[in-house]
Amino acid sequence: MPQGELCNRKPIVTDEQLKLTLSDKSGKKYYAEMLELDVDTNALWATIQKTMKARLKTWLEICAHCGMCADSCFLYQVNDCVPEQVPSYKIQSTLGHIVKKKGNVDNEFMRHCMKVAWSQCTCCNRCGMYCPHGIDMGVMFSYLRGLLYSQGFVPWELKIGSGMHRVYRAQMDVTTEDWVETCEWMAEETEEEWPGLTIPVDKQDAEIMYTCNAREPKHYPEDLAEAAVLFHVAGTNWTVPSEGWEQTSLSMFAGDWECCKDNVNHVYDAIERLNPARVTGTECGHAHRATVIEGPYWAGREDGLPPKPYIHYVEWLAEALREGKLKIDPAKRIKEPVTLQDSCNYVRNQGLKDVTREIISYIVEPGYFVEMAPNKEHNYCCGGGGGFNGIGMYREQRNVALRKKMDQILDTGCKLVIAPCHNCWDAIRDLEEEYEIGIRWSFLKPLIIGMLDIPEGMRVEW
Amino acid sequence: MYELLTGPLLWLVFAISFGGLLVRVVLYFKGLSQQLDRVAYKAHLSYGLKGAFNSIISWLNPVGARAWRKKPGYTFIFFAFHIGLLATPIFLAAHNIMLQENLGFSLPQMPAFFADLLSWTVIVACVAIILRRIALPEVRILTTAYDYLLLVITVAPFVTGLIARYQMGDYQFWLLAHIITGEIWLLCLPFTKLSHCVLFFCSRAQLGMDYGIKRGGLKGSTFSW
16 A cells, blocks of 8 residues: 555645544554554655765764763663664664665655654654764654655654644644634733733734643633743743744754744744734744754754844743842742753754853852752753654653653652743653652742742732 | 876876765755754844854864763773874875875874874774764664774775884785775765765754754853753
8 A cells, every 4th residue: 555544655634634643542553553554665765865064974984983972871771781772873774775775665664764863762862962073863863754754654643743743733623713802812811810910912123922832721721821920020021922922843853843843933924923022932842943053054044043033931931030020028938959851952953051150149048959860061961852752662762762851850859840841741650650759840930930039019919 | 006006097086085075065055945954044143153163163162062971981092093094194294295296295193103003093992983873772773884884994904004114014915905995985975875084074064053053042041052
């Protein structure tokens, strides 16, 4: 069978196809069809010839096979150092093999590649920092994911995820109406406690345009309310766009580059339309990487930058605290050992390591902050990055992957973990569920709200 | 035979080797793609160059990168091997005499004792690299026959050179063997993985630019990548 009804080389572009794929519980039919899916070897090789340029070709060629990357990979470490988990081996035996064979590989091999690409690499880019030749296997795995996606060999959840982005321009089925209604609903609810609070939609020329992760309006609308409270207390002239508010990109995890471009352009259109001075997004790592760090290239922007300065939430927060727009009541500062999860996607991929620690300096009583080891740009992936969290078929491997973070957290002796990234937050929640080590975890927003020094009359106490 | 090998043939080898390496460098940079690599090379050139420089310097320094510091044993072997490999042929007295005779100039020469020591260092380090490849599972799984072949090609001029230098056996034979293996090594540079002698700098510069621009440089962060 060349192409299945659900598992095929065509992206999901209609609501019907999306619902049909979603109704296939756990992707049973989808994966059964994948067993029969033909590989279009000509198209595969043509894509490689067109898109594999000097950097990737050289990387595959000059890898010295020295094994220096082995220890750098947390998946190698938590899987008993089996040599099959050495980053260089993982990429040479998948992408390297496809290139060597000029795309002439079979279904079984493509399924093997899918497994390696989505369950043995989270594209955390740590190995790239440990290779003497500067070979970044994370970058190469992103590329391999693109090849696999184009051939239909992509995990069921990510096929759906990128389909969601294509159909709804959000990682979940949140329509424009749903989103605007959620904003209105949250504004009404929150205003009872915070008089004068609004969530302005489509306001022109604001100081800050705020974008978020579709999971927030869908499952955690309180996160939006918390953002609104902090903007309100800081006296920020802010807005959210009715369209182009979703900054995540499951399509980036899926390797659906066409969809990535479409989505990021949607956000950039909102920026052009509303003309804010700056933009900030929610506490999410991959969303920031997609919209701010990689997105400009998908959109073909020459300077590699979004249309307006686009900062991560931790940067906005640090600035508001630094400038005194948000004041912390010293009595309410955290007075228990607390540690911080560095998100690969904005620490290793954009250098935002000090700004999070600046926030810590305002909200944690001196002496209580405990660094993980290693940390900052050398920190390990939460264990669920790159889409790993959401893929049911690799749940077992993902649970093993969580052990690195578990050990790091246990070593700090802290019971509280600050995780200003959705994915890390989810992974840490899951690791507590799986291993029950007795920890709590939090985004920054609720913590900060709990310790604010609020001007009199701003908040109604019930 | 000696005249031919050290005369016209040597020039041909030099032309192919150095010309080929130059072509590799040019092709590398010509093959970069801002959109596919996701690095705005031109728009932030000063940040990019700073990152490129930082990256190269960090990795040429045995304590400059965290990866080197974490593996002191291998780092020692690695640097000893590469220093001997580069310094010996360039500063060897005999090579410089040839250079003087042919081109009328020569480079500083190292004492014979030092050249011997460096040559032995290359051989011992090469053996250590081979043993490491066999002993460590994470390196063994990556190693192919090609890796061993390249090590043999690389170390052969040193082995033959030392045999000739100590005048063991037929000097003329070993001298010719030294020249031939040396020329084979030079010819392999642009066409094999040994091209990393120049592509290392290209790749490091590229990743350095990536970090220097979008992955932290613009935010004022300096990584020891």
